[in-house]
Amino acid sequence: MSALPATPTAALDGVLQRHGHYPTELLQILIEAQDLEGWLPAPTLTHIAQSLHIPRSRVEGVAGFYSFLYTQPVGRYRVLFSDNITDRMLGNAELMDALCRKLWIEPGKLSEDGLVSIATTSCTGLCDQGPGMLVNGRAIGQLTHRRINEIAEMIRQQRPLELWPAEYFQIGDNIRRKDSLLNLDMKPGAALAAVIELGREGWLQEVQKSNLRGRGGAGFATAVKWASARNASGEPKIIVCNADEGEPGTFKDRVLLNSYADLIFEGMTLAAWAVGASEGFLYLRGEYRYLLPQLEAVLARRREAGLLGRNILHEPCFDFDIRIHLGAGAYVCGEETALIESLEGKRGTPRIRPPFPVTKGYLGRPTVVNNVETLAKTCLIALGGGEAFAASGTAQSAGTKLLSISGDCAAPGIYEYPFGVPIARILEDCGASDTQAVQVGGAAGVCLAGYEFQRRIAYEDVPTAGAFMIFDGSRDLFDVARAFVHFFAHESCGFCTPCRVGTSLLQGFMDKLADGHGAKADLADIDWLDRLLKNASHCGLGSAAPNPVIDTLQKFRPAYERRLVSLDFEPAFDLDAALAEARQLTARDDPGAHLHTHEEEEK
Amino acid sequence: MTKQFLLDGQPVPFEDGQTILEAARKAGHYIPSLCWHQDFPPHGSCKLCIVKAAGRHVSACATPAKEGWEVESNTPEMNGERRGLLQMLFVEGNHFCPSCEKSGNCELQALGYEYEMLTPRFRHFFPERPVDASHPDMLLDFNRCIFCELCVRASRDVDGKSVFALTGRGIHKHLTVNAESGRLADTNFSKDDLAARICPVGVILPKGRGFAVPIGERTFDTETIRSKTLKEEES
Amino acid sequence: MSPAPAPARKLRVATTSLAGCFGCHMSFLDIDEHLFELVELVEFDRSPLTDIKDVGPCDIGLIEGGVCNAENVHVLREFRRHCKTLIALGACAVNGGLPAQRNHLPLSECLREVYQFRPGLENGQIPNDPELPLPLDRVRPIHEVVRVDYFLPGCPPSGPAIWKFLTDLIAGRTPRLAGGLLHYD
CATH class of the missing domain: 3.40.50.11540 (NADH-ubiquinone oxidoreductase 51kDa subunit)
Known part of the structure; x- marks a missing residue:
């Protein structure tokens, strides 16, 4: 077993001490232990387990569960791009690509010098001032190419986060x-x-x-x-x-x-x-x-x-x-x-x-x-x-509701309304135009189409925890649903069979359509998965996971149908690409070394 | 007067606190399960025991029976959902029955037969799950893990060792052992532990006695999981 | 079980083995004396039993084996085009089976191990004759490449299972394998 260097052990013991060696504090201890070295090496987990008198397997189980705990090395600058659909609409993919290129690294990988790692993370709650990111846990909003250039430069210079421009870290309330x-x-x-x-x-x-x-x-x-x-x-x-x-x-x-x-x-x-x-x-x-x-x-x-x-x-x-x-x-x-x-x-x-x-x-x-x-x-x-x-409010919904408004509108931010406010009124107030759809209640919520904008925010009509994402006529609701399906697959805890496997299968079908391999038969399989997720899941995450797909399939079905390349069946993968490795190994490129992915092209 | 609920139209008596699954099996009605075990509290992860109680889908193993409930279990709809769950379990792991020592004695496979699963239907994930052959007496083949946590619970709650735990999340969740090296040989696991013989599938296997029983004489060659389960309930 | 009611004409059946071992075909022959009944009900198109090389219009196609190379893809598509009912016969066709065990290794590693690294093959090279079909990066169950109507698992499925399945089909019943006929090994 490898010994820990002296300093981290002393610091680690300080963390353990501060938390009274209580096993109930394990997550807090892991978070603070990670601050010491940026990640959680195996000996650190062993030391924590021994100090708390709990099995190491439990510590490893917890460390492996949370996205922000790392049992593999990550960069001294750990950049996480917020990847909500609203961040995507504001161009986060392009910005992440730009930062990766400037720093010569691939997303999800650690730079060879251990300086930086760049990846995506689920919505960071900066939708009113996106695209957003977290750098070593600190939130930065309103990313632009200019900001990305500056960030790349500061990372290259290894400038400590405390010395980055203060306005980067200013997160406004945007109360409207x-x-x-x-x-x-x-x-x-x-x-x-x-x-x-x-x-x-x-x-x-x-x-x-x-x-x-x-x-x-x-x-x-x-x-x-x-x-x-x-x-x-x-x-x-x-x-x-x-x-x-x-x-x-x-x-x-x-x-x-x-x-x-x-x-x-x-x-x-x-x-x-x-x-x-x-x-x-x-x-x-x-x-x-x-x-x-x-x-x-x-x-x-x-x-x-x-x-x-x-x-x-x-x-x-x-x-x-x-x-x-x-x-x-x-x-x-x-x-x-x-x-x-x-x-x-x-x-x-x-x-x-x-x-x-x-x-x-x-x-x-x-x-x-x-x-x-x-x-x-x-x-x-x-x-x-x-x-x-x-x-105030309505008969079954007393008082007011805070709405977090983001997406395609002039004035994203926080809006407090008495319950019973119609969707159309909200859209007007926040300066939305040409609105195609509104996702109320977040990924787990409901997707409303134009003909539903007279509906009201209230438990008895459209209940919501507060998310209100607006999509104008330029948006593709299939992309919206697919982003949410990816979110649920990433966030499934994996406890029950339907959610653990079903969210991944659903993601597979959405990707199949997105990659140009969609067939009519897939829509039936998607329906079937939606039902099983809804019926059989252990908790609300699993049963809500198909909501975005169910709603958009019903209200924006052509967004799916136009992606179909076959009315019957289509493989989920590119057959010709599946031969690429063999072509390379044999240095062949003759006609027999290729396959048409679409069968009809074969003859 | 004892309380009762209706299971597929037939009255099933129960005592307060009994779950739908316990009461049903006691009355001679089969409801399938993988993660449930009579010696442990309900777990509710495999979802094979899913039934419709008063119109709502619930886990029969974790839901206390209620007077007057109408429960649907052995119906084409519920069995179809169970088949779907089995298909999910088959595609997420690497279940290659012809080369598995547990074949014929495996509960996952037996349930596949019981619910007439003819195809895994979906694309196979073919996950990368190396085996751990480090232990002198026992082999771990993670390819077949269905995350029922029976070994986790047995080792923690009965053997008092916590040899096994789950780590990772979602589809990346996986079984791990209580050693910094990640090797079973570096834990205090013993072939005499309850955890060594509780796996319903072929993950935790004794070394040196594979394929001991010829095909045709293995557990589920001679009887169905339904009849075996109900017989055990009687005895 | 007797295959009644009999179809008006003989059904045309084709069979093939892709990435398989012909074990399923051997098991097919294990229906023994039922073969006599079968030839009254069906006639064979392309099959190892007939040596017909190209598949023509058929009622039933039986596919043994998974899809491991370009030729498998062509044959499987031919069958799909010509067979009203396509059946995955045996473990490899159903889930990739034994050949799919290579899916955990990069293809390059497999080929180098076989053609270059074994003793006596020091100067060996991976065959690159255009006559040879190229292997796919992964072995696939047939339902990942074409639409499949029915699945008959087993390694191999037993003679009685195959007979039950076929008689159901020929009689116009959705095939079922209950009561001990269903096996994955």
Whole structure:
């Protein structure tokens, strides 16, 4: 077994020490251990396993699960181009190609001197200011050829990231329309003071009156969730804020975390008051790691102000504190049970339900998992009362919704609307024209065609976690669906058969059509796969994975049909290319050394 | 009065907390499975036990039975989906039955027969999965892994060794062993472990006694997986 | 099982072996005395049994073996063009089988190992005669190259399995292999 050099071991032990050698901190330890050398060499995993007294196989299992953990060397400059469809529409492929050429490397490979590696990553939540990238975890938006040239130069000069121009790292909020939440100017602690006045029971009743439903998309009644956790046995109870905003096209949590963090943390504390919880976690997606220092600062300030910790606002027996837990590139961790597994320092595999987290969540304890926006909204209820909150929006969808608007429009950014707003109104407000389709709710959501633009954003019509991607007449909806299919195949956790294999098979069929090998029979196979994914998958990721294909096949079918080269059957691969290696080995190029890929050309 | 639900129209009694799969098998009705094992909590990854309960697709192994439910299992629709799942398992790995020592005793193969899978239907992935022959007594042929995690669970929860774990994600997920070298010989694995004999397919095999039983006399040459499973349930 | 009702005319059947070992054809002959019944119901077109070189219009085509080279592709396409019903016969046709075990090795490694690196072949070279079909980079099951109507797995499928399959087909029934006739080995 190879010994570690002395310094990393000391530094690594420091990391382990800081996390109290708790196995539940494994993911956090791995993230910080990786900071030491840029990747996780095998001896590092062994050392971590020994120090935590857990099997090495478990450490390797976790290290291998998350996209941002590397068990193979990566560049000292690790460049990841955001690869959402909106980044693609803004030309990210060309920019990545340019950077690769300038630095003489191939995508996905490490430069020989170990200086740089360049690859793509799932949506980084910069769709309003794309194309985006992450360099060693730091977000850069608004990429242009000029910026790429400068970045290539700075990497070549090995200029430390801290010395790169500060404006590179400025991520704007781009708030375009404010309503009750974004207009709320609350003194930290004001909502808390109000609910302590109401008492725990009174506060829960207020939330019930508000008809607040989860803003993560599923729309579960918040008061019901809180009451279930409150009534469940087991201590201490846990409040989790799900800031693993991984749905492609969504970035509203980024803005709330950046500029409204007090509302979020206060909302978590309000939930703790209702539930009787004493521990809180904010699960921050790895892509937003750059927000960590400022979020920690807000937490520190709140502790100092008596808004977190023991006896909050001098209320006896009101103890609650919040820790921030980092993700590391896994969309599936947005699913609440996968998120809890991840919090426990494990692979982010969704659990079997029941039991639900409200009865058995983090370490088997009653756990409330709420979306960032949901928690922020509870401040409105605390300050203005449940009835006032319920008065806006629609019958089944109280209050407002933050929309993350991107794609083909003049003013991408954050828009807050009361529920019930028609799609057409939103399109008008953000300056969209010649709109062909809107993808609402991200890759897992719904693709709306022009004839549906009178539909409304509401749980009872078009529910959404907030993504709103616009495609004008110049876009090919097949490309859109294919991008999302690739996304799901990349993000499948691989736990259940239908999702693990089905997303890859579906990707294969979409690529077959894209590569000019499509046949009518493939559309039937795609239909069949869509159904099996939807029916048989273990969690929402798998059952949502076929959504973009189902919708576009129905509403934009010609985008598929025009790609067919056969009405019957067509191989998925290029037959002549399959002979290329043999041609090269035999130095042959006679007619017999070739095959026509399309049979009819043969005679 | 005992509670009951209807399985394909037939009443099946159950006790509170029993899953659809447990209650059905106890009553003599077969619901297939690969990752389920009576000595372990439900896992729910293979999805072969998929049934339609009250109109919704669920894993029979992980879903507690409910009074009055109508459950569809042995129907052309559900069996068609199971066949599809089997086809997925066959194309994602390298399942080459004629040269596999487990052939005839393999549950994946037996389910292929049970659900009349005549073709893998999709394109084969032909993944690269080198074998590990380092251990003196046991061979690991990862080509056949179906990710049921029975070895993972047996080694962790019964043998107390955690010799096996899954790493990677999605279609790149794979089995790994508890050694920095990645070699089974460098773990404390023993041929006497439960994990050494729990693999439903041909990944974990004892060395030195392949093809011991002639074709025609192997487990699933003489009976179907359906009848074998139900017989074991009775005893 | 008796093949009733009999078709109005004799069905025309063609067979071939691509990247196979002719084991499936041998197994075909293992239907023994049923061969007498069969020749009452079918007549053979291109097949190792007839030595006819080119396939003509047929009702049924039986393909043994996977697709490993350019000639396999041509023959398979000929069969597909001429056969109303095309059947993958045996493991290699169904999933690539033994020949597909080379798919984990680069083709160059395979050919060099065979023609250049073996003892006594120090000056050997990879044959490049234009008469020889070039190998594909990977061996493919036949359903990855043409549309296939039915699959009859087994290495080889047993005589009784083949007989059951054919009698079903000839009688106009969708073939089924239940009750111990279905094997992958």
